Amino acid sequence: MSTAPNQPENLQSDVKPADPSPDQPASESPVQPEEEEEEGECGFCLFMKGGGCKDTFVDWENCVKEAEDKKEDLVEKCSQITARLKQCMDSHSDYYAPILMAEKHAEEQAVIELEKEKQDSAANDNQPEAPSQSNQK
Incomplete structure (x- = not known):
C-alpha cells in the first residue's frame, strides 16, 4: 500500500533537523535514551509502532x-x-494489511506442509518392509 512506504519519508523529514552532523560524536547527540533505543529497532517493530x-x-x-x-x-x-x-x-487492517497478508500466507503454507507430512507418513506406513530387509542381506 502507498501509506507505509510514504510514512518513513515523513518521519525522516521530521527527524533530520535533530540528527547530529556526521562529524559530531554520538555522545553529543540530542537524542533521549528512549529514542536511542528505538533508533536501533528493526523495521518490523518500527512499522508496528507506526500504526x-x-x-x-x-x-x-x-x-x-x-x-x-x-x-x-x-x-x-x-x-x-x-x-x-x-x-x-x-x-486497523488498512495499515497492517502487509503483515496480515504475510501471516495468512504463512498459515496457508503451514497447512500445506502438514498435509504433505501426513501424506508422506501414510505412504511410509503403507510400504512393505520386505524390500529394505532384502537389501540388507
Whole structure:
C-alpha cells in the first residue's frame, strides 16, 4: 500500500533537523535514551509502532521480553495480549494489511506442509518392509 512506504519519508523529514552532523560524536547527540533505543529497532517493530496498535504492540513486546527473561512459556504467558494485538491489527487492517497478508500466507503454507507430512507418513506406513530387509542381506 502507498501509506507505509510514504510514512518513513515523513518521519525522516521530521527527524533530520535533530540528527547530529556526521562529524559530531554520538555522545553529543540530542537524542533521549528512549529514542536511542528505538533508533536501533528493526523495521518490523518500527512499522508496528507506526500504526494504531502501537500501545498494544509495546505491551506484547514487553510480555515477550519478560517471558524470555524469566524463561517462561511465551505462548502461554502472552496468549491474551497476542489475541488483543491480532484483534487491533484486524481493526486497523488498512495499515497492517502487509503483515496480515504475510501471516495468512504463512498459515496457508503451514497447512500445506502438514498435509504433505501426513501424506508422506501414510505412504511410509503403507510400504512393505520386505524390500529394505532384502537389501540388507
